[in-house]
Amino acid sequence: MDSRARTVLDDADIGRAIRRIAHEIVEKARGSEDLILLGIPTRGVALAHRIAEAIDAIEGTHVPVGALDITLYRDDLRLKPARALEPTTIPPGGIDDRTVVLVDDVLYSGRTVRAALDALNDVGRPAAVRLAVLVDRGHRQLPIRPDYVGKNLPTSLAEQVKVEVAEVDGVDRVTIWEGEDA
Amino acid sequence: MKHLLSAADLSRDEAVLILDTAAELAAVTDRSVKKLPTLRGLTVVNLFFEDSTRTRISFEVAAKRLSADVINFAAKGSSVSKGESLKDTALTLEAMGADAVVIRHQASGAPHRLATSGWIGGSVVNAGDGTHEHPTQALLDAFTLRRHLRDGAGDLAGLRVAIVGDILHSRVARSNVLLLQTLGADVTLIAPPTLMPFGVESWPCRFSYDIDAVLPDVDAVMMLRVQAERMQAAYFPSSLEYSRMYGLDSRRMAMLPEHAIVMHPGPMNRGMEISADVADSPRAVMVEQVTNGVNVRMAVLYLLLGGRQEETR
Numbered sequence: 001m002d003s004r005a006r007t008v009l010d011d012a013d014i015g016r017a018i019r020r021i022a023h024e025i026v027e028k029a030r031g032s033e034d035l036i037l038l039g040i041p042t043r044g045v046a047l048a049h050r051i052a053e054a055i056d057a058i059e060g061t062h063v064p065v066g067a068l069d070i071t072l073y074r075d076d077l078r079l080k081p082a083r084a085l086e087p088t089t090i091p092p093g094g095i096d097d098r099t100v101v102l103v104d105d106v107l108y109s110g111r112t113v114r115a116a117l118d119a120l121n122d123v124g125r126p127a128a129v130r131l132a133v134l135v136d137r138g139h140r141q142l143p144i145r146p147d148y149v150g151k152n153l154p155t156s157l158a159e160q161v162k163v164e165v166a167e168v169d170g171v172d173r174v175t176i177w178e179g180e181d182a
Numbered sequence: 183m184k185h186l187l188s189a190a191d192l193s194r195d196e197a198v199l200i201l202d203t204a205a206e207l208a209a210v211t212d213r214s215v216k217k218l219p220t221l222r223g224l225t226v227v228n229l230f231f232e233d234s235t236r237t238r239i240s241f242e243v244a245a246k247r248l249s250a251d252v253i254n255f256a257a258k259g260s261s262v263s264k265g266e267s268l269k270d271t272a273l274t275l276e277a278m279g280a281d282a283v284v285i286r287h288q289a290s291g292a293p294h295r296l297a298t299s300g301w302i303g304g305s306v307v308n309a310g311d312g313t314h315e316h317p318t319q320a321l322l323d324a325f326t327l328r329r330h331l332r333d334g335a336g337d338l339a340g341l342r343v344a345i346v347g348d349i350l351h352s353r354v355a356r357s358n359v360l361l362l363q364t365l366g367a368d369v370t371l372i373a374p375p376t377l378m379p380f381g382v383e384s385w386p387c388r389f390s391y392d393i394d395a396v397l398p399d400v401d402a403v404m405m406l407r408v409q410a411e412r413m414q415a416a417y418f419p420s421s422l423e424y425s426r427m428y429g430l431d432s433r434r435m436a437m438l439p440e441h442a443i444v445m446h447p448g449p450m451n452r453g454m455e456i457s458a459d460v461a462d463s464p465r466a467v468m469v470e471q472v473t474n475g476v477n478v479r480m481a482v483l484y485l486l487l488g489g490r491q492e493e494t495r
Contacts, residue, residue: 069206071250072220072484082183082489084199085206122215 003161004177011150012165014165016098017150018047021132022054024148032061034127035040036095038068040104040116041086046167048103063092065085068102068123069103073115088119095124105163107133110144134173138163183382185297185306187484189317189361197364198224198337201325203481204336204474210247211477220488221250224281229271230309231257231287236448236472237309241284244479250487255282268292273300280304282487290314290353305486313412318482319447322475323404324365326467329474330443331401340367340411344396346372346428347406348457349389350379351413353445355406360388370396374428376417377408378461393428397437405430407458421454431457435465443467 009017026122029035032055039048045067053066069086077083113131120129130150137155155161155176164173183196192200210216226245230238238254244254257263270288275283282305285293297306303370310316323454328334331341343362349355351373362369369387371378380387390396397403399413418424428481435444444456446465452458460466 060495072218072488077220077488078490080490082485082487085203118219122217124214162362 004029004179005175006177007173007175008153009135009174011166012176014150014172017134018050019054021148021150022051022058025101025130025132026055026058028130028147032059032063034098035063035101036091036100036126037063037065037103038090038095038097038116038120039065040102040112041067042168043071043105043163044103045134045166046138046165047105047165048101051101051103051132064093068119070112070115070119073118075111075115090123095120095126097125097127099128099129100126100128101132103132105134105165106133106161107136107144107146107149108139108161110140110142113144114142115155135161135165185293185488186317186486187293187297187306188315189307189320189357189364190360192317194265194337194362194364196365197321197361199482200321200478200485201328202335203485204321204325204477207480207484208474208477210480211473216247217249218247220484221245222250223344224250224487225253225279226282226284226483227253227255227275227280228309228484229255229275229283229285231262231285231292234286234310235397237286237316240472241307241309241318241479241483242476243476244483246482247480248488250281250483253278268296269299269301272296272299276302276304277447282307282483284309285360286310288312301467304418307482307495308485310353312353313356314353315357315360316353316447317357317361318475319481320361321482322471322478323354323358323362323445323447325474325478326445326471327367327402327443329360329470330467331441337365340369341402342370343367343404344370344393344400344401346373346393346430348377348408348417349373349382349406350377350417351409352406356402358404359385363387370400372396372428374418374424375400379414393434394437395485397434398439400438400442402443402445403430403438404447405450406447407449407451408472425454429455429457430460432459432463435460435463438465445471447471449473 037048039045052065055063067088069088130147133146134150138150139151162175284307286309293308345355363386371389372393
């Protein structure tokens, strides 16, 4: 880890945030029927699975979890060399007439979510789409807002925010630092 | 990667990346909306100097699924039949703003010439040049092999593949030997001596003249068409004799191990290199090869055009 980096959420904080988001999702949806959680790779998928487990613990029901890769829908593809694709898995039964909760690690410009909405449109027609993020760091470039937020983290544009999850990085942690990419 | 000219240009990791990308794109084929916005605004030209049905349509479907505009240019009925050179055709396409040119040409090396001449700025994809190479066919064959025999992941290490038939005139065989070798497979070429290329000993594969000795020890057998249109001499006494010596019939198919699959790049000559009952058997994966071809070509077009373009001029 970068020596200038500061930990803003540790594993216990992340666990509490996920449980709270799970409660809020269930409260707003008045139960967990017709819910589908779709994580945006890579870390959003891990977070979606954890939220589903938390909902399971609250409601005793199994919420389907999938993954939605948005690479082919990005608006900045031409700015970088071609990227490898991540898996997209849509739970059996599809998303038509369900409430889809998109799950991502960090909400920043909103462009990833814009791409995810386009991707969703090609997969089916959900009854509603909600957005859950672990960290909202502000600086939106599009009119997009989250429905469920783990932590609002006011940042400057010079700062970097990094979410690490045990499934991918071996540790649960959110760090922030000033300067270039670590 | 800027161009795809030869299967030999691909490293193991690049080839696996193309196969992995194709596997993800295959999921799109199962959706009701089979279209992605990825290459919107880009133009792909199918420049076909030689007859082709499945390759041209496959590239066309692949480009259209990625939202590229597709221009089909067939030499017949174009100014090529009035004597226009490859250079002038290329300059015309460049002036019209082609971002990629998919070329099939009867002359070996034409795609290489197109890519390195500076005539065009876009990417060049070799869709078959003379008796030289057909890299996307090799990629779709590798994809099919991987799906059936390696659970759809990783490379093809240790896989035993026999390629049987007109090796001499086959760009499919050449590209497959190069690519499958890169992916770790063990390839054996089988042909009558007259249809075995000169210098085959130096190819990165084995070769044999006896199909019956090889079949019991392979995981897949790829049958090739006898390319009568490229033959100016008599390479074998009669088609009946060729069929008896090297054709795949149900008796020979029974010699294959239980799990082995039968492949053919098409078009098939039923009764010649492959009998009708073998072609229609559940072990034959020809129809799936066509489907996989679209996915693999989508992956190639995405990886060549989807990211930032490197300037080469």
